Amino acid sequence: xxxxxxNSGPLSVPEGAIAxxxxxxxxxxxxxxxxxxxxxxxxxxxxMSIYSNGDKEDGRFTAQLNKASQYVSLLIRDSQPSDSAxxxxxxxxxxxxxxxxxxxxxxxxP
Amino acid sequence: DTAVSQTPKxxxxxxxxxxxxxxxxxxxxxxxxxxxxxSKKFLKIMFSYNNKELIINETVPNRFxxxxxxxxxxxxxxxxxxxGDSAVYFCAxxxxxxxxxxxxxxxxxxxxxxx
Numbered sequence: 544x545x546x547x548x549x550n551s552g553p554l555s556v557p558e559g560a561i562a563x564x565x566x567x568x569x570x571x572x573x574x575x576x577x578x579x580x581x582x583x584x585x586x587x588x589x590x591m592s593i594y595s596n597g598d599k600e601d602g603r604f605t606a607q608l609n610k611a612s613q614y615v616s617l618l619i620r621d622s623q624p625s626d627s628a629x630x631x632x633x634x635x636x637x638x639x640x641x642x643x644x645x646x647x648x649x650x651x652x653p
Numbered sequence: 654d655t656a657v658s659q660t661p662k663x664x665x666x667x668x669x670x671x672x673x674x675x676x677x678x679x680x681x682x683x684x685x686x687x688x689x690x691x692s693k694k695f696l697k698i699m700f701s702y703n704n705k706e707l708i709i710n711e712t713v714p715n716r717f718x719x720x721x722x723x724x725x726x727x728x729x730x731x732x733x734x735x736x737g738d739s740a741v742y743f744c745a746x747x748x749x750x751x752x753x754x755x756x757x758x759x760x761x762x763x764x765x766x767x768x
Binding site: 575577585586588635640642 | 694755758760761
């Protein structure tokens with residue numbers, strides 16, 4: 544079982560819709576959770592981090608964490624074509640090692 | 654100024670050659686990392702250094718040898734390159750080691766193609 548699992552997609556949403564990206568992790572003791580965005584041919588860039596159960600909002604982005612279900616998600620409201628990218632979920636476990644999922648490819652259709 | 658830089662950006666070489674990739678960060682961070690991203694976008698940590706000392710050494714062939722001359726630099730030397738080494742190699746840095754809320758900042762990547 545992989546440390547972090549994501550649906551690889553591709554996920555397509557129309558412009559203006561809500562995009563929902565999901566991630567599950569295997570280490571119940573994981574403490575920190577991150578969402579990175581990676582455009583094709585570019586490096587990952589951090590868009591959200593979350594450390595406690597519940598929701599965390601930043602502009603059009605909302606991260607949701609449920610430690611009991613070992614589940615973290617990212618919602619993108621009012622999706623724009625510029626949001627088209629691969630979204631990587633990352634988890635920092637108790638050993639302070641970062642594990643990344645394989646990413647979900649998102650396409651926002653104008 | 655570029656926060657985390659890598660050279661070269663592209664590297665095309667023959668099997669069996671030895672090559673190095675350099676990484677520098679000007680963020681004043683204590684911890685640096687090397688990741689390998691394969692064609693399926695899977696990003697896997699290879700090494701982590703904190704204050705020039707090796708902290709994490711994942712299951713990586715010993716053909717790969719990291720070297721950290723100082724806190725701001727972490728280089729990756731690869732001996733006897735194989736076809737399977739073709740990937741994008743990312744360097745990253747974070748402020749400290751041990752804080753679970755550390756954010757990693759990535760370099761632009763080095764695209765290695767072994768022929």
